[in-house]
Amino acid sequence: MSKEHQSDQMIINTILRGGKERESTLKYLFHHRHFRETTAEIVFKAGGDHEHQETVFEACIIQLDKQIRRSLYSEKSLLDFFQNQTRVQWCLLLQRNQPDRHKVLGKLGDDPDLKRQIRAVVMKNSGNLEDAEDCFQNGLELLDKQLTEGKYRGGAIKGFFYQTCYNLWRNELKKRRTVPMADEALHQPVELEDPLTVYESNLSRQLLDEILQRLGASCQKILNLKYFIMDQLSMDEIAVQMGLKNAQNASNTLTKCRKKLWELLVEHEHPYLWTRNT
Amino acid sequence: MDQKYIERAETYLRGNLAESDRKNFERDLASDPELKLAFDQCRLAMDVVDRQVEIDLSSKFRHWGKEKDSGRSHLMSLAWKIAASVAVIIGVYFILFQRSPTLSHQQLALKFYQTPPAPDRTMGGEDRLWAKGIEAYQQQQYRVAIDNWSRITRRTPEVSYFLANAYFNNMDYQSAILIFKDLSEGGSIYSFRMEPCPVVFIHWATGTL
Incomplete structure (x- = not known):
């Protein structure tokens, strides 16, 4: 077993032990320079800024903690995890937050090199300056749609945008029935990578927060004891921590709390169905 | 609800079922509404706990970030103090020893x-x-x-x-x-x-x- 793998395994084990050990491990990861730099490199390449990098890095740690606690962690190494999860979280951020999406699109729209590249490819292939300008603007609109629909996989965004514009212009040429583009062989349509995997509820955070608020402290506590790391504590231990007589009482309380939770959800008439989001 | 449904759902959600058991469970989940309800309730409980953890972690990140910043600013202020002291020493040295050397001696x-x-x-x-x-x-x-x-x-x-x-x-x-x-x-x-x-x-x- 490699040193790196050993240290990864140690991190996973301490997170699974919970309590202070988990907290100090997560703090260690939070300050981990290499993982941070890995995230930063991917986010910057993907059009994000420092603020985005920070948000994405924190989301990666939350996701790591969750995947380990839920026995869903399956990456070869933590570095792989941070690399893959950064892309996932960045794409989710762009998919869900219009202001961030528009910030990235704005930066691309103001990029003179990118404009020059698109102009070059259009004008080299039977287009004029006006076509190039239209292609660039249509490319930005299409990219916005692609980001919203999750068709972007978190790679270099300039390359992705260039490919989008290229495909737009190629289709335009097909419509005009002119000669195909000169270097078409070099520019195949964007191949989508493996679907991005993220483990999270399909309930919105807002809804979960509302349910949490109405659940009550006692139910929050017993659910936390039971499900934070499933079966870490026996029902006897849960009973002791809850100040209940015995395991049976703890089990009954737990059943009541699950029922209450469900009722709170039904009140919101939410068609709850848990799936592994892809 | 029968406790055995909850236990089955939790076993599945623990993620350590054998492949064949997992497939059996998923088949039953599609056809048994009681099992489906137990599964959804357990899943919801886990989601709520995960959200709690997320809120807790986010607040810890802010705290750790501030710690980092204050550590950095403490280091910076220390660096500034050292730099200022060095500057004063150099200044004094120049005033006393370097400004027109013979005269000052x-x-x-x-x-x-x-x-x-x-x-x-x-x-x-x-x-x-x-x-x-x-x-x-x-x-x-x-x-x-x-x-x-x-x-x-x-x-x-x-x-x-x-x-x-x-x-x-x-x-x-x-x-x-x-x-x-x-x-x-x-x-x-x-x-x-x-x-x-x-x-x-x-x-x-x-x-x-």
């Missing part, structure tokens, strides 16, 4: 050298030149003192000693050091008065220390 030597007070008039006898020199020496008019004392033909060790001091204060180090060295070879009380200070100060003043 002279000034320092003059500042720190304890010029002996003017002798009693009677000590030099009735010699008019001696008395005028003393008067000038008292008023720190060393040039005048030198003019008078250097004209004394019978130069006692006392006259030599104060003449050398006048030369020193007048920054004529060559003349001062010759007299001081001459005195140091004699056996008068002035030979003891001058070791090692005046010569050291002359070397300091001339930058040859």
Whole structure:
């Protein structure tokens, strides 16, 4: 077993032990320079800024903690995890937050090199300056749609945008029935990578927060004891921590709390169905 | 709801079922509404707990971030303090030692050298030149003192000693050091008065220390 793998395994084990050990491990990861730099490199390449990098890095740690606690962690190494999860979280951020999406699109729209590249490819292939300008603007609109629909996989965004514009212009040429583009062989349509995997509820955070608020402290506590790391504590231990007589009482309380939770959800008439989001 | 449904759902959600058991569970999940409800309830409980954890972690991130920033700013402030101290030391050094080097050495030597007070008039006898020199020496008019004392033909060790001091204060180090060295070879009380200070100060003043 490699040193790196050993240290990864140690991190996973301490997170699974919970309590202070988990907290100090997560703090260690939070300050981990290499993982941070890995995230930063991917986010910057993907059009994000420092603020985005920070948000994405924190989301990666939350996701790591969750995947380990839920026995869903399956990456070869933590570095792989941070690399893959950064892309996932960045794409989710762009998919869900219009202001961030528009910030990235704005930066691309103001990029003179990118404009020059698109102009070059259009004008080299039977287009004029006006076509190039239209292609660039249509490319930005299409990219916005692609980001919203999750068709972007978190790679270099300039390359992705260039490919989008290229495909737009190629289709335009097909419509005009002119000669195909000169270097078409070099520019195949964007191949989508493996679907991005993220483990999270399909309930919105807002809804979960509302349910949490109405659940009550006692139910929050017993659910936390039971499900934070499933079966870490026996029902006897849960009973002791809850100040209940015995395991049976703890089990009954737990059943009541699950029922209450469900009722709170039904009140919101939410068609709850848990799936592994892809 | 039957507890056995909950236990089955939790076993599945723990993620350590064998492949065949997992497939069986998923098949039953699609056809058994009781099992589906148990599964959804457990899943919801886990989601709520995960959201709680997320909120808790986000607040910890803010705290750790501040810790990091304050640690960084503490380091920065320490670095600034060190830099300021170094700057002050360098500044003082330049002011004292580097600004016009010869002059500042002279000034320092003059500042720190304890010029002996003017002798009693009677000590030099009735010699008019001696008395005028003393008067000038008292008023720190060393040039005048030198003019008078250097004209004394019978130069006692006392006259030599104060003449050398006048030369020193007048920054004529060559003349001062010759007299001081001459005195140091004699056996008068002035030979003891001058070791090692005046010569050291002359070397300091001339930058040859």
